[in-house]
Amino acid sequence: MSEIKKIATRQSYGDALAELGKEHQDIVVLDADLAAATKTSVFQKAFPDRHIDCGIAEGNMMGVAAGIATTGIVPFASSFAMFAAGRAFEQIRNSIGYPKLNVKIGATHAGISVGEDGATHQCNEDIALMRTIPGMVILNPSDDVEAKAAVKAAYEQKGPVYLRFGRLAVPVINDRPDYKFEIGKAITLKQGKDVTFIASGLTVNESLEAAKLLEKDGISAAVINMHTIKPLDEQAVIDAAKNTGKIVTVEEHSVIGGLGSAVCDVIAEKEQAKVLKIGINDVFGESGSAIELIKKYGLDRNSIYIKVKEFLK
Amino acid sequence: MNTIELQKIANDIRKGIVTAVYSAKSGHPGGSLSAADIYTYLFFEEMNIDPQNEKKEDRDRFVLSKGHTAPGYYSALAHRGFFPVEDLKTLRKAGSYLQGHPDMKHTPGVDMSSGSLGQGISAAVGMAISAQIYKKDDRVYTLLGDGELQEGQVWEAAMLAGHRKLDNFVVIVDNNGLQIDGKIDEVNSPYPIDEKFKAFHFHVINIDGHNFDEIAKAFSQARQTKGMPTAIIAKTVKGKGVSFMENQASWHGTAPNEQQYAIAMEDLEKAGAALCQK
Numbered sequence: 001m002s003e004i005k006k007i008a009t010r011q012s013y014g015d016a017l018a019e020l021g022k023e024h025q026d027i028v029v030l031d032a033d034l035a036a037a038t039k040t041s042v043f044q045k046a047f048p049d050r051h052i053d054c055g056i057a058e059g060n061m062m063g064v065a066a067g068i069a070t071t072g073i074v075p076f077a078s079s080f081a082m083f084a085a086g087r088a089f090e091q092i093r094n095s096i097g098y099p100k101l102n103v104k105i106g107a108t109h110a111g112i113s114v115g116e117d118g119a120t121h122q123c124n125e126d127i128a129l130m131r132t133i134p135g136m137v138i139l140n141p142s143d144d145v146e147a148k149a150a151v152k153a154a155y156e157q158k159g160p161v162y163l164r165f166g167r168l169a170v171p172v173i174n175d176r177p178d179y180k181f182e183i184g185k186a187i188t189l190k191q192g193k194d195v196t197f198i199a200s201g202l203t204v205n206e207s208l209e210a211a212k213l214l215e216k217d218g219i220s221a222a223v224i225n226m227h228t229i230k231p232l233d234e235q236a237v238i239d240a241a242k243n244t245g246k247i248v249t250v251e252e253h254s255v256i257g258g259l260g261s262a263v264c265d266v267i268a269e270k271e272q273a274k275v276l277k278i279g280i281n282d283v284f285g286e287s288g289s290a291i292e293l294i295k296k297y298g299l300d301r302n303s304i305y306i307k308v309k310e311f312l313k
Numbered sequence: 314m315n316t317i318e319l320q321k322i323a324n325d326i327r328k329g330i331v332t333a334v335y336s337a338k339s340g341h342p343g344g345s346l347s348a349a350d351i352y353t354y355l356f357f358e359e360m361n362i363d364p365q366n367e368k369k370e371d372r373d374r375f376v377l378s379k380g381h382t383a384p385g386y387y388s389a390l391a392h393r394g395f396f397p398v399e400d401l402k403t404l405r406k407a408g409s410y411l412q413g414h415p416d417m418k419h420t421p422g423v424d425m426s427s428g429s430l431g432q433g434i435s436a437a438v439g440m441a442i443s444a445q446i447y448k449k450d451d452r453v454y455t456l457l458g459d460g461e462l463q464e465g466q467v468w469e470a471a472m473l474a475g476h477r478k479l480d481n482f483v484v485i486v487d488n489n490g491l492q493i494d495g496k497i498d499e500v501n502s503p504y505p506i507d508e509k510f511k512a513f514h515f516h517v518i519n520i521d522g523h524n525f526d527e528i529a530k531a532f533s534q535a536r537q538t539k540g541m542p543t544a545i546i547a548k549t550v551k552g553k554g555v556s557f558m559e560n561q562a563s564w565h566g567t568a569p570n571e572q573q574y575a576i577a578m579e580d581l582e583k584a585g586a587a588l589c590q591k
Contacts (some may be wrong), residue, residue: 001440020561028446052442052446054469054473055469059432059435060473061435063435063438064435064439064442064473066436066439067376067435067441067442068442070374070417070424070425070439070440071439071440073443073447075439082433088427092467094432095425095426095429095435095436098416099416099417099418099425099426119508126507191445205519
């Protein structure tokens with residue numbers, strides 16, 4: 001088998017910004033002393049006059065982005081998910097969300113796959129925080145192709161958008177001619193009749209692989225790539241509940257308040273199904289290689305496979 | 314406009330403040346009254362704004378970082394013609410476009426929503442950076458409270474403004490010396506305010522915030538200052554113009570009752586009549 005190409009979605013973010021910046025003079029990019037890590041350095045190199053390094057001051061950066069947006073310019077404010085959604089939560093809520101300003105928040109290094117930096121930098125709470133802000137759109141792409149498409153869609157979308165990217169290089173899985181990214185529209189990657197995976201981010205590929213393992217045991221699993229957490233594609237959830245009656249959500253995020261919770265909100269109100277939420281189980285992370293941690297915290301294909309087998313018993 | 318004319322407008326703005334807060338039965342009269350002369354000069358003299366075309370692209374911008382003094386902001390905007398003065402009585406009422414803190418989505422003339430202290434200055438810096446990058450002549454003004462200087466974000470914003478040499482950017486500090494819990498220098502002193510802004514690479518001007526000659530000179534000097542932003546530290550009296558509210562921290566966020574309202578309006582009527590004699 002040929003080697004699968006792997007690219008970190010943060011790299012896709014930087015590349016997509018530089019590409020979009022050529023065409024659109026109204027894009028500016030802000031960073032908080034992490035340009036080399038968030039990859040906004042790619043944009044910075046191409047358009048130094050439109051890159052604003054705010055230094056290590058994320059709260060101020062969000063406010064500055066808000067002010068820029070009031071002048072009709074489209075700012076992409078970038079930092080690690082921990083310091084964007086976490087540290088600057090109230091600035092995002094009050095200065096961006098409340099006035100519905102056209103600010104795009106590029107949050108990289110989300111989730112446990114940050115790896116060696118450990119718990120202080122592994123943000124497993126950002127989706128939960130961002131979901132509570134009225135009008136906030138949340139995109140959590142699964143690979144390079146989708147991340148680039150998400151950046152473009154975010155630019156075209158009017159209003160605040162939270163983009164979630166990872167540090168770890170992940171397999172490119174969406175490189176096909178019929179791939180189409182539409183905000184709020186889930187993508188069914190695999191049909192199945194016994195259970196439906198609803199995943200986003202790097203867990204989409206792990207879910208696809210887990211589905212293959214289940215297939216060997218005669219279990220037919222559907223896989224849905226829920227790249228948009230908000231607004232959630234409720235119809236896709238309802239259909240999954242109707243079709244398979246059992247749903248497994250998989251996310252590199254706390255099981256509290258993230259994709260799993262969003263899916264359960266729909267299930268509770270609109271169409272019943274049994275749900276298993278796979279994610280970070282209300283614990284902090286730790287240092288380690290990304291691959292080790294993904295396994296240790298049960299987000300790899302084998303862990304998913306074992307949990308789903310148990311769930312289906 | 315001459316000084317007497319400006320003083321008359323400021324007096325009318327003060328009446329609007331007291332009336333709005335009385336009508337709302339809540340709100341922040343103290344810091345609204347202390348900044349009334351600054352609002353007057355900004356909206357009637359200094360800024361390039363047009364009530365008939367409030368969203369015109371090449372306008373100057375204002376962010377009320379001390380958003381709780383919205384009654385002063387609204388009264389100034391109303392008297393400048395952005396919306397009817399009569400509507401000030403709807404302040405803080407359900408369904409009103411005059412929210413407790415400024416809401417850019419619904420209030421004519423408001424450039425930025427604000428209210429959570431320390432955040433408005435960042436937005437104002439963003440506006441000034443946008444003008445800098447896209448080479449526009451717009452100037453950006455932001456009004457801060459002196460208690461607000463306790464918010465760390467103020468200094469994050471000031472650092473960036475100084476670093477980027479934003480000479481289209483003016484910070485005005487309403488230095489009335491009082492915050493909710495008492496005197497600012499007893500709660501957690503931000504002094505020396507001027508030296509702090511100097512250290513952040515601002516051109517700093519200390520003025521009497523109720524003296525229109527000094528206010529005019531300061532804004533003129535700010536325009537002439539190149540290569541750095543300006544901070545105008547305006548010494549003011551909290552509750553200025555209403556006898557029993559002056560220099561009282563308790564009037565930070567309290568509305569007058571019927572009797573107090575009558576006294577306040579009488580104070581302001583007298584002041585207005587005196588100005589007409591001049």
